[in-house]
Amino acid sequence: MKQEIILIAEDNNVLRLALEEMLSIEGFVVLAAANGIEALSHMDVLTPDLIISDISMPEMDGYAFFEQVRANPDWLSIPFIFLTARGTKDDILTGKDLGAEDYLVKPLNRIELLTAVRSRLERSRQLRVVRLREAYEASLTMLANAIEARDQYTRGHVERVTAYAILLAKQMGWQGKRLEELRFGAILHDIGKIHVRETTLRKNGPLDPEEWEEIRQHPTIGASMVKDIPYLIPAIPAIKYHHERWNGSGYPYGLAGEEIPIIARIVAVADSFDAMTTTRVYQKARTPEKAYNDILKGAKNHFDPVVIAAFKRIWENGEIQKVAI
Numbered sequence: 001m002k003q004e005i006i007l008i009a010e011d012n013n014v015l016r017l018a019l020e021e022m023l024s025i026e027g028f029v030v031l032a033a034a035n036g037i038e039a040l041s042h043m044d045v046l047t048p049d050l051i052i053s054d055i056s057m058p059e060m061d062g063y064a065f066f067e068q069v070r071a072n073p074d075w076l077s078i079p080f081i082f083l084t085a086r087g088t089k090d091d092i093l094t095g096k097d098l099g100a101e102d103y104l105v106k107p108l109n110r111i112e113l114l115t116a117v118r119s120r121l122e123r124s125r126q127l128r129v130v131r132l133r134e135a136y137e138a139s140l141t142m143l144a145n146a147i148e149a150r151d152q153y154t155r156g157h158v159e160r161v162t163a164y165a166i167l168l169a170k171q172m173g174w175q176g177k178r179l180e181e182l183r184f185g186a187i188l189h190d191i192g193k194i195h196v197r198e199t200t201l202r203k204n205g206p207l208d209p210e211e212w213e214e215i216r217q218h219p220t221i222g223a224s225m226v227k228d229i230p231y232l233i234p235a236i237p238a239i240k241y242h243h244e245r246w247n248g249s250g251y252p253y254g255l256a257g258e259e260i261p262i263i264a265r266i267v268a269v270a271d272s273f274d275a276m277t278t279t280r281v282y283q284k285a286r287t288p289e290k291a292y293n294d295i296l297k298g299a300k301n302h303f304d305p306v307v308i309a310a311f312k313r314i315w316e317n318g319e320i321q322k323v324a325i
């Protein structure tokens with residue numbers, strides 16, 4: 001693992017050396033500065049993973065240094081710990097207004113210092129993971145929407161299918177990682193349509209066998225598109241099997257009942273409901289009420305009864321209607 005870099009700004013030589021030593025022994029790379037200006041010049045070269053700064057220092061004090069750090073968008077998320085000899089309530093409150101996260105009051109001991117440093121580093125690691133995941137999800141949604149846009153009539157399809165699928169799964173008691181996997185599966189369910197020609201997607205009339213074959217392949221192609229992305233592997237069953245039907249009459253594999261992975265059985269209901277409530281080349285949009293009744297009518301043949309029971313409950317408590325257009 002990469003060594004983490006800690007920047008110390010402290011004008012007291014003895015204390016600065018002591019801090020440097022305590023942290024280097026623990027395996028951190030330590031950059032030391034006697035005031036805010038010196039600390040900033042270190043940051044022009046290396047971005048620290050965490051900053052520990054004294055408050056009263058000559059040239060540039062801790063508060064001014066903190067403000068400079070936060071003014072730079074690249075440094076916004078660096079954990080910043082104030083070190084104060086005063087430790088008075090007023091000092092701490094002034095610091096709080098600035099939005100600093102932590103304080104260490106001098107004199108400090110080794111355990112206190114290391115505990116604060118480690119917990120702040122851990123929190124910032126977790127935040128980075130969350131941000132990364134959000135950015136990842138936003139890019140995938142953008143990609144999926146770009147593909148859906150070729151279909152013209154499916155505006156918002158990706159977001160709605162995802163919303164319905166999440167509502168269904170939550171109703172079925174899903175949480176945490178499983179929900180996350182379902183979210184990606186729902187976002188990407190039609191990604192394989194990138195290989196279907198626009199003339200086929202937009203055809204107003206019956207498809208010829210070749211065109212129908214193109215459509216039939218979109219689940220398999222979609223699954224193979226993401227197969228090398230470890231983070232998306234759990235989403236593959238949603239992509240690959242979302243057109244399978246409970247009675248085995250779906251495509252492309254003709255799986256039936258519980259042979260169809262549950263994640264795909266959920267996406268199937270969400271996808272069908274949205275397809276029914278939006279205008280397509282081959283049909284006019286049905287009202288949510290009509291689509292709801294049609295889903296229930298076809299339920300025995302097409303959908304998992306457990307998913308349908310959840311669908312009924314979220315319809316009855318009005319959750320579906322909030323998403324439906």
Ligand SMILES: [Fe+2]
Pocket residue numbers: 189190218242243
């Ligand atoms: Fe599909």
Ligand SMILES: [Fe+2]
Pocket residue numbers: 157161189190271
């Ligand atoms: Fe779809």
